[in-house]
Amino acid sequence: MDKILFGSWPVPFGEFSLKLDPLSLVFLIAVTxxxxxxxxxxxxxxxxxxxxxxxxxxAFFYLLLALVxxxxxxANNVILFLSAWELMTISTFFLIIFNDEQPPVRKAGFIYLxxxxxxxxxxxxxxxxxxxxxxxxxxxxxxxxTFPPLLAGTIFLLSLAGFGVKAGFFPVHVWLPHAHxxxxxxxxxxxSGIAIKMGVYGICRVLCIMKVLxxxxxxxxxxxGVVSGIMGVLYALGQHELKKLLAYHSIENIGIITLGLGxxxxxxxxxxxxxxxxxxxxxxxxxxxxxxFKSLLFxxxxxxxxxxxxxxxxxxxxxAKALPLTGVLFLVGALSICGLPxxxxxxxxxxxxxxxxxxxxxxPVHGVIICALGILxxxxxxxxxxxxxCKVYGTVFLGKPRAGSSHSPExxxxxxxxxxxxxxxxxxKWMLVPMAALAAACVLIGLVPRTVTGLTFLGAACMAHxxxxxxxxxxxxxxxxxxxxxxxxxLALICVLITVRRLLLGRASVPIRETWGxxxxxxxxxxxxxxxxxxxxxxxxxxxxxxxxxxxxQVTGAFPEKTxxxxxxxxxxxxxxxxxxxxxxxxxxxxxxxGRIRHTQVYLMYILLxxxxxxxxxxx
Amino acid sequence: xxxxxxxxxxxxAHWMIVCLLSPFFLGVIARVKAFFSGKAGPPVLQPYFDLAxxxxxxxxxxxxxxxxxxxxxxxxxxxxxxxxxxxxxxxCKAPVQFSGDILLAVYLLALGRFFMIxxxxxxxxxxxxxxxxxxxxxxxxxxxALFMNFITLALLTRSISLARMIGADxxxxxxxxxxxxxxxxxxxxxxxxxxxxxxxxxxxxxHLELTMIHEVMILDHSGVDLxxxxxxxxxxxxxxxxxxxSIIVPVRTGYPxxxxxxxxxxxxxxxxxxxxxxxxxARLRLNRVRLLLLISFxxxxxxxIVTLWRA
Numbered sequence: 001m002d003k004i005l006f007g008s009w010p011v012p013f014g015e016f017s018l019k020l021d022p023l024s025l026v027f028l029i030a031v032t033x034x035x036x037x038x039x040x041x042x043x044x045x046x047x048x049x050x051x052x053x054x055x056x057x058x059a060f061f062y063l064l065l066a067l068v069x070x071x072x073x074x075a076n077n078v079i080l081f082l083s084a085w086e087l088m089t090i091s092t093f094f095l096i097i098f099n100d101e102q103p104p105v106r107k108a109g110f111i112y113l114x115x116x117x118x119x120x121x122x123x124x125x126x127x128x129x130x131x132x133x134x135x136x137x138x139x140x141x142x143x144x145x146t147f148p149p150l151l152a153g154t155i156f157l158l159s160l161a162g163f164g165v166k167a168g169f170f171p172v173h174v175w176l177p178h179a180h181x182x183x184x185x186x187x188x189x190x191x192s193g194i195a196i197k198m199g200v201y202g203i204c205r206v207l208c209i210m211k212v213l214x215x216x217x218x219x220x221x222x223x224x225g226v227v228s229g230i231m232g233v234l235y236a237l238g239q240h241e242l243k244k245l246l247a248y249h250s251i252e253n254i255g256i257i258t259l260g261l262g263x264x265x266x267x268x269x270x271x272x273x274x275x276x277x278x279x280x281x282x283x284x285x286x287x288x289x290x291x292x293f294k295s296l297l298f299x300x301x302x303x304x305x306x307x308x309x310x311x312x313x314x315x316x317x318x319x320a321k322a323l324p325l326t327g328v329l330f331l332v333g334a335l336s337i338c339g340l341p342x343x344x345x346x347x348x349x350x351x352x353x354x355x356x357x358x359x360x361x362x363x364p365v366h367g368v369i370i371c372a373l374g375i376l377x378x379x380x381x382x383x384x385x386x387x388x389x390c391k392v393y394g395t396v397f398l399g400k401p402r403a404g405s406s407h408s409p410e411x412x413x414x415x416x417x418x419x420x421x422x423x424x425x426x427x428x429k430w431m432l433v434p435m436a437a438l439a440a441a442c443v444l445i446g447l448v449p450r451t452v453t454g455l456t457f458l459g460a461a462c463m464a465h466x467x468x469x470x471x472x473x474x475x476x477x478x479x480x481x482x483x484x485x486x487x488x489x490x491l492a493l494i495c496v497l498i499t500v501r502r503l504l505l506g507r508a509s510v511p512i513r514e515t516w517g518x519x520x521x522x523x524x525x526x527x528x529x530x531x532x533x534x535x536x537x538x539x540x541x542x543x544x545x546x547x548x549x550x551x552x553x554q555v556t557g558a559f560p561e562k563t564x565x566x567x568x569x570x571x572x573x574x575x576x577x578x579x580x581x582x583x584x585x586x587x588x589x590x591x592x593x594x595g596r597i598r599h600t601q602v603y604l605m606y607i608l609l610x611x612x613x614x615x616x617x618x619x620x
Numbered sequence: 621x622x623x624x625x626x627x628x629x630x631x632x633a634h635w636m637i638v639c640l641l642s643p644f645f646l647g648v649i650a651r652v653k654a655f656f657s658g659k660a661g662p663p664v665l666q667p668y669f670d671l672a673x674x675x676x677x678x679x680x681x682x683x684x685x686x687x688x689x690x691x692x693x694x695x696x697x698x699x700x701x702x703x704x705x706x707x708x709x710x711x712c713k714a715p716v717q718f719s720g721d722i723l724l725a726v727y728l729l730a731l732g733r734f735f736m737i738x739x740x741x742x743x744x745x746x747x748x749x750x751x752x753x754x755x756x757x758x759x760x761x762x763x764x765a766l767f768m769n770f771i772t773l774a775l776l777t778r779s780i781s782l783a784r785m786i787g788a789d790x791x792x793x794x795x796x797x798x799x800x801x802x803x804x805x806x807x808x809x810x811x812x813x814x815x816x817x818x819x820x821x822x823x824x825x826x827h828l829e830l831t832m833i834h835e836v837m838i839l840d841h842s843g844v845d846l847x848x849x850x851x852x853x854x855x856x857x858x859x860x861x862x863x864x865x866s867i868i869v870p871v872r873t874g875y876p877x878x879x880x881x882x883x884x885x886x887x888x889x890x891x892x893x894x895x896x897x898x899x900x901x902a903r904l905r906l907n908r909v910r911l912l913l914l915i916s917f918x919x920x921x922x923x924x925i926v927t928l929w930r931a
Binding site for chain 2: 317318320321327331335338339340341346349350353354357360361365368369372375376379380382383384386387389390391393394395397398399400475476478479482483485486489490493494497498500501504505508510511512513514515516517518523525527528529533534535536537538541
């Protein structure tokens with residue numbers, strides 16, 4: 001299956017080559033679909049900026065990013081991979097800081113840049129160890145090498161540290177919730193849809209190269225998946241900024257993917273090839289699915305922000321009337337991300353669940369416990385994600401508009417009215433068509449999963465180093481077919497029930513009245529539940545891990561005075577680990593830098609001493 | 621042609637039985653409650669009369685509502701009917717059985733709930749938002765307990781198909797793993813009360829109080845839509861009764877008549893039990909409900925520990 005696409009590309013001191021195997025192909029498909037869809041959307045989305053901002057530079061970096069993403073997934077050489085990796089970081093940085101006149105955007109860009117470069121340090125270390133052991137920089141030579149267990153374990157941990165930051169594992173995800181809301185929406189879609197998947201790709205590639213890993217690696221990977229998934233969705237529930245919420249959901253979905261990969265790795269360690277293929281296959285399918293529905297949701301969020309000029313969900317409401325088509329497409333994305341039947345999220349989660357249940361019935365006791373934990377947390381993530389998207393869809397698209405929208409997080413200029421290529425709801429066709437394409441892909445995979453399962457299982461077999469013909473993938477594909485049959489039956493039932501209702505109601509027009517206010521006449525749209533109040537019960541239960549803060553709002557006395565209340569959820573890892581840690585480092589470097597050394601002569605003396613030390617060391 | 625008939629006939633027959641019988645148990649519960657409060661109570665067939673009356677009535681829609689509000693009752697009822705195909709009821713085998721159908725069952729429940737909450741939020745009423753928020757919260761906890769029970773049952777019966785987990789293989793399990801099954805039954809009973817919004821969690825009787833969950837979410841539905849929703853909750857109750865009775869009463873005599881009698885007896889007994897619980901308890905305070913659901917989770921968790929320890 002592996003194919004050298006472009007062999008012997010001579011460069012000074014060696015040669016590069018590009019390689020395409022099923023694993024690369026899964027990611028390559030996602031890159032291609034997203035780059036086209038998000039690009040087309042960007043064409044419509046950036047129109048208001050025409051003449052105000054240098055759009056050419058933006059387009060240049062966009063295309064550069066698309067190119068290096070392709071290079072990353074096809075590179076067969078460490079140097080080529082790392083060069084493309086660095087180019088990805090830099091081009092993404094320039095795409096994120098598009099609205100660089102705003103301080104938060106600049107800050108988000110720098111956090112991203114610093115986090116990425118810290119992570120790349122671990123990658124240098126990892127690839128150094130790998131190439132030293134293999135004696136070559138080429139991935140396919142490395143794949144033929146056997147690594148000693150201790151080295152393999154070290155490389156695995158380094159890969160988690162290096163690629164984990166890009167992928168957004170909890171707790172090294174801090175750049176992610178800053179960067180996504182700061183960048184223009186089609187860039188967030190690309191970032192969340194595919195750029196963070198490059199971290200997953202890196203881990204998959206390392207797993208593919210290391211044929212044998214110690215048993216604990218599978219447990220570690222699965223636990224990372226569980227923690228990222230649950231913390232991601234809990235933080236998402238606490239957000240009231242639309243794109244920040246979606247960013248935290250990316251962390252959740254990376255958790256689901258990692259859970260699948262961890263189950264696959266466990267299957268490899270315990271010589272259960274079926275579990276390995278199911279885990280890896282489910283994980284890879286979720287990579288593809290997540291890039292489809294998450295970019296759909298980010299593009300939908302972009303249209304919402306363009307309409308309302310705010311990302312604050314508690315100021316929105318009733319947008320399904322202003323943006324009917326966007327509303328339907330966003331709902332498709334929301335149903336897919338919750339993993340509900342008929343849509344693609346269910347298919348990949350079903351395969352991962354199925355794998356975990358196989359592990360539950362087949363592995364020794366330790367494996368049984370971790371698989372049970374995996375199943376439970378996947379169930380919890382599903383339930384919390386449903387709650388969260390009920391909140392998003394209910395507050396943004398349904399109900400009545402809540403008063404008050406003042407600022408625009410992206411500095412979006414007013415949209416010029418009456419343009420060509422603008423449809424009924426006022427969204428440009430350039431923006432609607434890519435979203436419709438993504439939604440159609442979600443439904444297609446949801447109803448005909450065999451379009452992609454063949455490819456993802458091939459990729460999984462490639463990672464698990466087994467021949468796919470020996471694995472009975474029909475064992476999971478037949479139940480999936482049954483699921484699809486029930487789904488079609490369900491659709492038929494809906495048609496029947498709608499017909500019945502139409503017959504019962506007759507032709508008379510349906511009366512439209514106000515929502516019943518329970519006898520209270522002065523109902524205002526401010527009475528509606530906001531996103532924060534909807535999520536309050538869950539967030540308060542979890543307030544010990546979420547840093548939930550609430551100010552004011554206490555009503556006292558018989559004639560209470562006017563009061564105000566605000567609540568917010570802060571990122572615990574950022575506030576309790578990174579900030580104090582960085583402050584400490586700042587203090588230390590300040591003490592080392594200033595107070596002590598004032599004179600240039602002292603510096604010169606240090607240099608002299610160091611040179612003498614080096615001389616003595618070398619003379620030995 | 622005949623093969624198509626062979627496939628469709630069991631499905632239609634199953635639906636027929638489920639749809640005909642399900643409102644009956646609501647009537648039984650109401651009757652038991654009336655008995656305990658010393659009243660005569662409505663006839664057992666009252667839920668049927670209510671449904672028939674609602675089916676004849678017209679709908680009224682809110683000016684705030686969108687198509688989601690109108691689609692929700694249809695989707696919820698369809699989801700419950702699709703779900704009923706996966707559950708065996710006594711001698712009626714589940715027409716659709718496959719490995720992993722428990723996942724489909726749980727996610728069909730979730731799909732129904734998703735649209736229920738959206739429809740509630742769609743009206744823009746603060747009461748319904750309140751109900752929606754509580755529904756979302758409690759369902760997270762009850763789904764967790766449900767999954768925990770499914771894990772234990774899967775380990776006991778070495779299968780992940782609902783039809784085997786609660787049907788064919790349960791009598792064998794009762795032979796040696798009673799404590800586990802007792803824990804699972806207790807836990808599932810709490811899940812049943814919570815998922816169907818019965819008394820310790822929610823009060824299905826009162827219609828306008830700030831303490832409720834399900835009833836407040838359907839406040840703006842009327843006519844045929846309301847009938848669909850009530851039918852869906854009757855089906856949901858019936859499905860949960862079916863699951864629980866299949867585990868509690870694993871008698872398989874082999875005579876269809878006896879088996880049906882035993883099964884129906886079990887269902888009636890369970891309905892009476894729910895009625896007794898409802899008459900003897902008050903609704904829990906809202907912040908206590910989560911403790912009840914966590915107890916259910918803990919029971920199931922102990923079940924898993926016992927299973928692993930004995931295995």
